[in-house]
Amino acid sequence: MRIGELARRTGVSERALRYYEQQGLLTSERRPSGYRLYREEHVPAVRRIRVLLAAGLSTAQIVEVLPCVVDDEGLLTPGCPELVDGLVRHRHRIDEAIGELEATRATLDTMLAGRRRAD
Amino acid sequence: MRIGELARRTGVSERALRYYEQQGLLTSERRPSGYRLYREEHVPAVRRIRVLLAAGLSTAQIVEVLPCVVDDEGLLTPGCPELVDGLVRHRHRIDEAIGELEATRATLDTMLAGRRRAD
């Protein structure tokens, strides 16, 4: 599919999709004309990016964490051509990102303490 | 105390303190000269603002939250029910992101399991 369809299907603007690509968050093949071409798997890929952005991670943080965000298949993404050591380092970055978010969540929980009835 | 001392004691720049006041997050009395005057209670007040900013809230959100926040030895307790909704939604977005990253980490662990024991 081309960028317009991906934009419609993800609810993300074309501008944002090009920006993600420019920041290294998203890949695309190109027609000879230069038109970007996407596959089905790019739809959930965009969703993942949006979730992380919505949680307050910057594109710079996401670009470190994302190369190893893979689908249920357990297959390596082209972003992870390397060895176990690289994967372990990526895992560490993911741990850090989770830690930051958990700290943020803890702050919110403190505010909500005694006020929230159910989760 | 004047703005310089408050800045030193909170670790927040004078510029930021004036900005907080401009946004309605912080109050100050004024000398005839126009100099801002702060009291002891402004130190934890600034700390509260910083905590909320660090949790990903905007000044616009904070200005709504602050009147409902009761300072209790660093504990933040919302007293206005409609706020809880917004905070819960914010918490939910963070939960989603943590979920994404945990799924990623689990997948990563699966990949690593075949090659080397995950730490």
Place this chain on the structure above:
DNA sequence: CTTGACTCTGACATCGACGTCAAGGTTTAG
């Protein structure tokens, strides 16, 4: 071929949370 929908790459605009600097008034120490 022409039209209209779609896409491309710049490049400037916006918004939030400040940084930084300018030009000037105030306070305090000597």
Place this chain on the structure above:
DNA sequence: CTAAACCTTGACGTCGATGTCAGAGTCAAG
């Protein structure tokens, strides 16, 4: 009194994630 240190209000700069617009190329249908 004077100088240093402190304060004031603008106003412009920055950075990240977009919006928006311009000028131009591409593609499918009639």
